Amino acid sequence: MATAEGGRAESGLADKIDINMTPMIDIVFQLLAFFIMSLKIVQPEGDFDVRMPLGAAAAAAPDEEQIPPIRIRLTAGEVGLAGISMNGTPVGSFEELQERVIALVGLDTGPNSIADKTEVELDCDFQLPYEYVVNAITAVSGTVQDGQIIELVKKIKFAPPKSDS
Numbered sequence: 001m002a003t004a005e006g007g008r009a010e011s012g013l014a015d016k017i018d019i020n021m022t023p024m025i026d027i028v029f030q031l032l033a034f035f036i037m038s039l040k041i042v043q044p045e046g047d048f049d050v051r052m053p054l055g056a057a058a059a060a061a062p063d064e065e066q067i068p069p070i071r072i073r074l075t076a077g078e079v080g081l082a083g084i085s086m087n088g089t090p091v092g093s094f095e096e097l098q099e100r101v102i103a104l105v106g107l108d109t110g111p112n113s114i115a116d117k118t119e120v121e122l123d124c125d126f127q128l129p130y131e132y133v134v135n136a137i138t139a140v141s142g143t144v145q146d147g148q149i150i151e152l153v154k155k156i157k158f159a160p161p162k163s164d165s
Helices: 022-037 094-105 130-141
Strands: 070-076 081-086 089-091 119-124 142-145 148-151 155-158
Touching (some): 070 130, 094 130, 119 130
Parallel strands (some): 070 119
Antiparallel strands (some): 070 081, 081 089
16 A cells, blocks of 8 residues: 555554664663762761760769869960960970870870860960961870870860950
């Protein structure tokens, strides 16, 4: 049965379009491979010791031993650092500061150790260059012995800055 116009035979079936799924599946797998290869696994952020206020019932319980915070004062001079003092006592260098912190808290850094309970408050002059603040944080926060990093004080806070105005 041919028609005069198109020369095509008419059939009872409607025109069927065959969709080739192979290229579409290839694209899906390529996208999947792209996203898997470009995925960057982010290291979890540091474990921050967040101390929430205790409830009313738990506040009545006596604390085992209250350790006063270590106060470290860094004073600025004309050129840089003028002086370091720990709890009002002058300290000659950051190495000596670290030795004094180790003498106070010891090298035992496990849970419920003195180092875990101790808090350091840094009081820095407003004009003090940042590098000296970092050196003080490094001196009180840890040391390296025999290739092992030993954490000292984890809780470090800053006193409010005082400007000379």
